[in-house]
Amino acid sequence: MAKPFIYLACGSAAMSAMLCKSRLEEALRQRGIKDYDLRICRVAELYENVRRLKPDVAIVTAGSFAEKDIECPVFSGVPLMMGVGVDAFMDKIVAALKEKGKVP
Amino acid sequence: MQQTIDIKILNVRSEDQTEILEEMGNYLYDNGYVKETFTNAVIEREKKYPTGLEIPTAVNVALPHADIEHVNKQALVIAAPKRTVKFKRMDAPDKDVDVGIILMPVINDPEGYVRFLSKLTLLIQKKEFVELVKGKKCSEIAASISEQYSK
Numbered sequence: 384m385a386k387p388f389i390y391l392a393c394g395s396a397a398m399s400a401m402l403c404k405s406r407l408e409e410a411l412r413q414r415g416i417k418d419y420d421l422r423i424c425r426v427a428e429l430y431e432n433v434r435r436l437k438p439d440v441a442i443v444t445a446g447s448f449a450e451k452d453i454e455c456p457v458f459s460g461v462p463l464m465m466g467v468g469v470d471a472f473m474d475k476i477v478a479a480l481k482e483k484g485k486v487p
Numbered sequence: 488m489q490q491t492i493d494i495k496i497l498n499v500r501s502e503d504q505t506e507i508l509e510e511m512g513n514y515l516y517d518n519g520y521v522k523e524t525f526t527n528a529v530i531e532r533e534k535k536y537p538t539g540l541e542i543p544t545a546v547n548v549a550l551p552h553a554d555i556e557h558v559n560k561q562a563l564v565i566a567a568p569k570r571t572v573k574f575k576r577m578d579a580p581d582k583d584v585d586v587g588i589i590l591m592p593v594i595n596d597p598e599g600y601v602r603f604l605s606k607l608t609l610l611i612q613k614k615e616f617v618e619l620v621k622g623k624k625c626s627e628i629a630a631s632i633s634e635q636y637s638k
Contacts (some may be wrong), residue, residue, distance in 0.1 A: 394536035395554045399577075401597040402604050426536065444577065445536035461578040465540065465608050 387419040387485040388438040389476075391460065392429040393447035400424075403444060403463040410463070410473045414487060429453060439483045440476060492561050492603050493520075494625045505530055505573060508551055511564050511591050519561045520593050521553075528553035529591070536557040539574030539584040544612045546587035549574040559594035563607070565590050565628075567620050588620055606632045 391407065393400035400423045411419060424432050426445050433441060433453050441453060444460035454477045462472035480486045497514055498510055501507045512526025513629050529551050538550040547574075571585035590611070594600045610616050 394532060395509075397550075397551055397555050397594055397597045398550070398592055398604065401601045402608065405601055405605060448632075458503065459578045461540070465542075466605070467612065 384487070385485060387416060387440075387480045387483075388436075389419060389421050390432060390436075390441040390455075391421065391423045391439060392426045392443045392445070393423075393460070394426055395411065399444035399460065399464050403442060403460045404478040406463045406466060406469065407442070410469055414473060414477060416477075416480075418419045439485050440477075492563055492600070494565070494629050496565045496567075496620060496625055496628075498625045499524055499568050501521060502568060502570055502572065504533070504572050504574060506590060507568055508533065508591075510552075511566055511589070513600060515564060515591075520558070520560050522557050522559060525553050525557040525593075528557045533574070537575030537580050539576045539586055540578075541576065541584050542612055545614050546617050547571075547584050548588045548590055548611055549584075549586045550577075550590050550592060552592045552594060555595045555597065558593050561591075561595060561600060562593040563590060563603075564593065565597065565620055578586045588617070603632060 391403050392399045404421065404423060426443060429441060430453055432456050438455055441455055441457045442460040443457055444464055458475060462468040477486060497511060499507050499510045508530050509526055512529055515521040515525060516523060532553055533551045542548055556588055566589045567587060568612050573583045573586050574586045576582045576584050592604060
């Protein structure tokens, strides 16, 4: 099984993406997902990165993304940022990864 | 090694979002924390990627910030304007949120700041945070954050 490939995007790849990264790593570990590819970029680069590298899901903490026609499921990273509702958020991420056949 | 992060609670006179961001940015520039380009970078970034957050358990906040190249030394500046200020929502940029506390993270080392920020996001969801800000209790806020570090 290929490993899950997740993109995290925020405005400047400085604040919220870093914050989300540490909480996401912890949440993935709790779900028993140990082997994955997690990359960070700026929101401005996301469309191109998704088109080119085809991640399974993208998590975004800045800007409006719904209308941008990004070619993978996109989720708001605010639950990760605030540490609230992380379980419900992870349910959605895991379901999306399952759909892509990346987690059992 | 963890850089120390200075915390300052600022009295702001303005009631307008941009003017408040200018007041906060000017304080940071006057005290050497940021470069001259910082304030404008924050204002422009806020327009493009707003940072207003609904905090159902306490007071709504905004976390305006700028890219690391505008920063000399890390800090956190907090302001509680007399009246709430409208910001756009981080997770829904077309929607407004009435913000009571503005937290401006001043970051040049995201890896080093992340633990601090992670504790801060939990603290701002507690009612006592509002009282700490109103009482200008910087050292208690710092203590509360560093106390959580060790846990």
